[in-house]
Amino acid sequence: MRDVSIIGIGQTPVGEHWDKPLRVLGVEAILAALCNAGVDRPEALYVGNFMSGQLLNQENIGALIADHAGLRGIEAYKIEAACGSGAAAFRTAYMAVASGLCDVVVACGVEKMTDFVVDETSGTPMAASATGALMAAADADYEAEHGLSFVALNALLMQRYLYEYGYQRQDFAGFSINAHRNAVNNPNAMFPKKITPESFARAKMICEPVSLLDSSGIGDGAAAAVLASSDWARAHGLRQVRVAASAVATDSVALHDRDELLFLHGAYLSARKAYAQAGVGPGDIDFFELHDAFTIMAALSLEADGFAERGQGVRLAMEDAISLSGRIPISTMGGLKARGHPVGATGMYQIVEATQQLWGEAGANQLTGCRLGMTQNIGGSGANVVTHILERVE
Amino acid sequence: MRDVSIIGIGQTPVGEHWDKPLRVLGVEAILAALCNAGVDRPEALYVGNFMSGQLLNQENIGALIADHAGLRGIEAYKIEAACGSGAAAFRTAYMAVASGLCDVVVACGVEKMTDFVVDETSGTPMAASATGALMAAADADYEAEHGLSFVALNALLMQRYLYEYGYQRQDFAGFSINAHRNAVNNPNAMFPKKITPESFARAKMICEPVSLLDSSGIGDGAAAAVLASSDWARAHGLRQVRVAASAVATDSVALHDRDELLFLHGAYLSARKAYAQAGVGPGDIDFFELHDAFTIMAALSLEADGFAERGQGVRLAMEDAISLSGRIPISTMGGLKARGHPVGATGMYQIVEATQQLWGEAGANQLTGCRLGMTQNIGGSGANVVTHILERVE
Numbered sequence: 001m002r003d004v005s006i007i008g009i010g011q012t013p014v015g016e017h018w019d020k021p022l023r024v025l026g027v028e029a030i031l032a033a034l035c036n037a038g039v040d041r042p043e044a045l046y047v048g049n050f051m052s053g054q055l056l057n058q059e060n061i062g063a064l065i066a067d068h069a070g071l072r073g074i075e076a077y078k079i080e081a082a083c084g085s086g087a088a089a090f091r092t093a094y095m096a097v098a099s100g101l102c103d104v105v106v107a108c109g110v111e112k113m114t115d116f117v118v119d120e121t122s123g124t125p126m127a128a129s130a131t132g133a134l135m136a137a138a139d140a141d142y143e144a145e146h147g148l149s150f151v152a153l154n155a156l157l158m159q160r161y162l163y164e165y166g167y168q169r170q171d172f173a174g175f176s177i178n179a180h181r182n183a184v185n186n187p188n189a190m191f192p193k194k195i196t197p198e199s200f201a202r203a204k205m206i207c208e209p210v211s212l213l214d215s216s217g218i219g220d221g222a223a224a225a226v227l228a229s230s231d232w233a234r235a236h237g238l239r240q241v242r243v244a245a246s247a248v249a250t251d252s253v254a255l256h257d258r259d260e261l262l263f264l265h266g267a268y269l270s271a272r273k274a275y276a277q278a279g280v281g282p283g284d285i286d287f288f289e290l291h292d293a294f295t296i297m298a299a300l301s302l303e304a305d306g307f308a309e310r311g312q313g314v315r316l317a318m319e320d321a322i323s324l325s326g327r328i329p330i331s332t333m334g335g336l337k338a339r340g341h342p343v344g345a346t347g348m349y350q351i352v353e354a355t356q357q358l359w360g361e362a363g364a365n366q367l368t369g370c371r372l373g374m375t376q377n378i379g380g381s382g383a384n385v386v387t388h389i390l391e392r393v394e
Numbered sequence: 395m396r397d398v399s400i401i402g403i404g405q406t407p408v409g410e411h412w413d414k415p416l417r418v419l420g421v422e423a424i425l426a427a428l429c430n431a432g433v434d435r436p437e438a439l440y441v442g443n444f445m446s447g448q449l450l451n452q453e454n455i456g457a458l459i460a461d462h463a464g465l466r467g468i469e470a471y472k473i474e475a476a477c478g479s480g481a482a483a484f485r486t487a488y489m490a491v492a493s494g495l496c497d498v499v500v501a502c503g504v505e506k507m508t509d510f511v512v513d514e515t516s517g518t519p520m521a522a523s524a525t526g527a528l529m530a531a532a533d534a535d536y537e538a539e540h541g542l543s544f545v546a547l548n549a550l551l552m553q554r555y556l557y558e559y560g561y562q563r564q565d566f567a568g569f570s571i572n573a574h575r576n577a578v579n580n581p582n583a584m585f586p587k588k589i590t591p592e593s594f595a596r597a598k599m600i601c602e603p604v605s606l607l608d609s610s611g612i613g614d615g616a617a618a619a620v621l622a623s624s625d626w627a628r629a630h631g632l633r634q635v636r637v638a639a640s641a642v643a644t645d646s647v648a649l650h651d652r653d654e655l656l657f658l659h660g661a662y663l664s665a666r667k668a669y670a671q672a673g674v675g676p677g678d679i680d681f682f683e684l685h686d687a688f689t690i691m692a693a694l695s696l697e698a699d700g701f702a703e704r705g706q707g708v709r710l711a712m713e714d715a716i717s718l719s720g721r722i723p724i725s726t727m728g729g730l731k732a733r734g735h736p737v738g739a740t741g742m743y744q745i746v747e748a749t750q751q752l753w754g755e756a757g758a759n760q761l762t763g764c765r766l767g768m769t770q771n772i773g774g775s776g777a778n779v780v781t782h783i784l785e786r787v788e
Contacts, residue, residue: 001494021535044642053447053474057526058534060476063644063660063777067651073663075642077482077778080447081471082454088471092486099493100395101640132451140452141415246495248438248469250457257461266457269467383457384471 003230005240008037014221014340029222044075048089050344082137084379086347087386109348110222174317183334190340216336223348247273267304282306347377397624399634402431408615408734423616438469442483444738476531478773480741481780503742504616568711577728584734610730617742641667661698676700680764741771
């Protein structure tokens with residue numbers, strides 16, 4: 001199996017891009033990444049996306065975006081793993097290069113959520129709303145059917161966590177404060193605004209105990225990376241970040257089917273595979289771009305991945321061990337919480353941001369001396385977990 | 395790069411499975427394939443599916459189906475390339491094994507089209523109809539927006555073909571007659587019923603010149619294959635079919651963006667790549683499971699892939715060169731036309747049926763002495779084309 005490296009990255013700002021259709025967002029990120037790599041004709045494009053079918057009645061976006069990026073003819077298709085789609089596309093791109101089938105490929109995550117198809121006669125939406133579409137990540141027959149939203153599923157988890165381990169809602173404030181603090185220096189972030197413990201305390205409640213400031217904001221955006229075989233990149237004198245590990249694992253989709261409600265078994269398996277492939281452990285990871293769609297997901301991810309004992313994940317936020325100067329920096333460019341969460345694109349934003357850190361291009365948020373960064377992208381309430389470990393190459 | 399083989403296959407009948415949810419169809423095909431291979435725990439599952447999000451508000455079906463198949467924890471996600479999704483999932487599975495990342499994986503194509511989510515209060519469908527959902531394979535902004543259906547797009551192509559090359563509608567009858575004749579001996583076919591030139595001539599017109607008997611029928615179904623490294627299969631003494639080539643290529647999604655309306659450039663590129671990888675040409679192919687979603691697609695595929703000159707594809711049907719005893723047998727188990735076209739599953743049905751032929755398990759439709767079979771699965775009107783060449787292993 002060949003070593004694989006990232007040789008170029010690109011991203012659009014996350015936000016409400018009312019003026020840009022899905023394909024344009026994808027094209028912008030892809031062309032930026034190709035330009036960054038100095039490559040003009042990759043052999044394949046793998047597009048991570050969750051809800052273009054539901055919201056825009058547009059599938060087949062692999063071919064569509066390849067064509068509009070000037071790449072008509074190349075291999076291209078879409079990868080879907082709910083909110084884990086972006087990193088699953090990167091995983092697929094990784095396999096294409098690792099196998100030797102391709103030397104240079106592009107992975108792109110793209111989502112357009114602030115627009116949907118409307119019936120022109122009646123004015124009623126013909127497709128699901130973003131909130132409705134998000135429920136397609138859960139079990140349609142056994143969860144969505146009962147009227148649960150995705151916030152509600154996370155509220156169940158957080159409520160149980162508070163009850164089992166004896167915490168207060170306010171103990172989660174540190175996750176949100178850290179994310180917003182880091183977003184201030186990210187020009188692509190949707191919510192680059194500091195928040196305080198007080199604003200967290202009085203944040204509007206969405207679904208007890210999940211408040212607005214426990215929740216990531218959905219948006220539009222695209223992020224892309226060019227991958228090449230490490231040998232090819234070296235032969236062409238290109239800078240690179242090595243993909244030291246790529247792993248996917250799953251869990252049941254429905255929460256009620258799990259053996260343990262408060263342990264993300266899929267994340268545990270995914271991280272364990274990644275650590276084994278890279279030959280490292282959590283203590284070797286310099287920073288962690290985790291899936292903080294909700295503050296409870298951040299806490300549970302830290303526990304499943306070996307950064308904290310069970311019931312102790314939230315302590316890392318309370319002790320500010322997750323800040324840029326902390327023991328395990330997370331969400332270094334704002335995370336899902338404050339960079340924004342364009343669902344199928346998020347996994348690629350994590351990888352692009354980790355590459356920025358490893359290349360020393362993270363601006364005011366630059367970590368000093370980082371060598372290994374981990375990204376973890378989750379689809380559903382921990383049902384699909386894609387983990388990558390990226391390594392700086394001197 | 396490692397050699398990859400198919401070591402087990404499974405399929406459900408294609409039809410209207412009102413009693414079986416999507417996940418059950420997928421599980422049935424996967425368990426049949428695992429049982430056929432004698433394997434109980436594959437390392438990954440790649441699910442090809444086109445419209446579960448639109449019709450069932452259910453995405454994340456990689457994890458969902460893995461769990462319900464008793465495979466909770468393994469790598470799993472969904473692949474989408476419109477009606478080419480099934481073979482694109484197989485392509486992804488191929489890369490997972492070829493790379494050395496996995497020894498044994500499963501590819502499954504599944505679609506559930508005769509059911510959709512209905513608002514319980516108003517009784518109105520909350521999601522698209524199958525016909526509406528199919529349009530997500532076309533360009534939503536420039537084709538669907540104008541009210542074109544997928545039949546209409548193919549009618550435009552067929553009308554132009556008749557005009558350019560001077561054929562009559564009836565000249566296409568052979569494609570449909572051949573497919574229905576072969577379906578009679580396929581217990582999994584949806585329309586196992588012979589038709590005649592007369593019934594073709596008087597078939598109900600759907601969109602001039604495309605009649606009901608030019609069109610494949612949509613349905614529910616799932617098909618799956620277990621893939622392993624050829625060395626692993628040999629070491630375990632398993633029978634196998636070698637994947638001699640796996641290729642994907644694309645074209646513009648919108649018909650109006652193409653340089654030539656009557657040449658499937660994506661199919662041409664895809665087949666050319668596949669021929670190069672296998673070191674063969676169209677003359678070496680013993681049978682061809684092509685994408686006869688419409689009779690015009692069969693004719694255009696034969697031309698793009700080198701089995702006929704431009705404007706001559708339909709002659710192969712007129713001369714019955716496509717029958718089981720013909721020069722290039724196609725749709726040997728009924729094809730999309732008569733086996734049925736559960737869109738995201740179709741590509742996997744093609745691969746399963748080609749494997750049946752190469753293993754000598756095609757029953758009354760068995761081709762004698764076949765060694766190389768080609769499958770070609772198309773998403774959109776030729777926008778996404780996935781070609782595989784499978785080889786008998788003695």
